[in-house]
Amino acid sequence: MPELPEVETTRCGIEPYLLGQTITGVTVRQPRLRWEVPDSIQSLVGQTVQQLTRRGKYILLHTPAGVALIHLGMSGSLRIVDATLLPRKHDHFDLLLASGNIVRYHDPRRFGALLWTADPVQQHPLLRELGPEPLEAGFDGDYLFTQSRSRTVNVKAFIMNAHIVVGVGNIYACEALFLAGIDPRRVAGRISRERYLKLANSIREILTYAIERGGTTLRDFVREDGSPGYFQLELKVYGRADEPCRVCQTPIRHLTQGQRSTWFCPVCQH
Template sequence: MPELPEVETTRRGIEPWLKGHTVAKVNIRQPKLRWPVPDTITALEGQVVHELTRRGKYILLHTDAGVGLIHLGMSGSLRIVEADLEPRKHDHFDLVLGSGKAVRYHDPRRFGAFLWVQGDPLQHPLLCDLGPEPLSDAFDGDYLFAQSRKRTVSVKVFIMNARIVVGVGNIYANEALFLAGIDPRCAAGSVSRERYLQLVQAIRQILAYAIECGGTTLRDFVREDGTPGYFQLELKVYDRAGQACAVCQNPIVQITQGQRSTWFCPLCQH
């Protein structure tokens, strides 16, 4: 699944092609995505995209008429193509631009979304309950410590809760906990304020570096220009069960938490 760095990489990649440009036509080839693409999406036609922002894993296209809301789902990607390029299988919609280019959405599993929002998009039901952005000033150790009190859920599951903080998916939760030296099995409420300060710093560092590297390529995801990101070459624990820890050489252990795989070093993380 594309995670926050991949989504942010995509937003930055398509922004120069969309910002300040007119959406001449919206071509919907497959309206049955995670939620049906609404008929109102045609309101984008003729509109200038003033700004592209991101909230969690959603990309927001801001126009005078409203906001287009795009989610990449499990296997979705956006790329810039010539508007007359023949679509491939699973190319579900195009935003044809006045420039002659098109933003094309590809999604084999159809778990993504393309919605139309009028009014404040941050009050939309999909966005209004999201926690702070992990790279924003609102996310710090004091906040995470306060949110964790009396919680018995594991610290890894805790930081993957989008109501607590958005965009810390499985890959980056594993890596951040390793960098902070925290055992992912610890109850969230048992972690000290000082260690949450360290964890926030680790989350920020991992996500910022992943964005700089262009996101992580796993399974279906590629960047907007069709080339992969390379952060996966830097992973220290994720998907490395049985391999030697980069710090202590002890084998990396794999367990299951909240129906997701977790990887950690039992010696370095405690």
């Protein structure tokens, strides 16, 4: 599914087309997404887009009347298309812009979302308990160390917990732990402050680089213009079971943790 770099890549890609634009219409073809698209989404009509931000994996479209929350789900994508382009199967909603462009949402699995709030968006039930952004102030190794004390879960599950830090999905958790040299099976509460300092830096480095490379294409994700991301060509461990480690040549191992696949190097990570 799209993770933080893919969502941020999408946000950056569509932002120039939306800022300052008036939304002239909202067309919902399929309201039954992860949550029912509310009728209040029509409040967008006539509104001017003031900001396009991201919180975790949510793209937030800010207007004077309120904020639309968009989630890409497991297979969703947003494209900027001409108003004359007919919708395809699985094109579930359109935001019509005064420029003549359309923001079109495509989602074969229908696990994304389009929601609306007129209240302060950070108090929305889906956002208010999220942890800090990994690329912003407030997230560092000291924070991870403090949050990890007395935790008995494995370190991979710990950094994937959105209440601890947002946006570190399965791909980037595997890659960050490899870069930091930490075995994903280790208990979070038994890892030193020094190693958490390295892990926090690794998380920032991996996510920043993935954004620069346009996100990771795995199965369904494409950028807003339809082109793929390229970070998948440089994955060190994710999806590489039994292939040689790019550092030490030891075969990469695969295991399942909490119903999620994990890949790691048994030599480089300890």
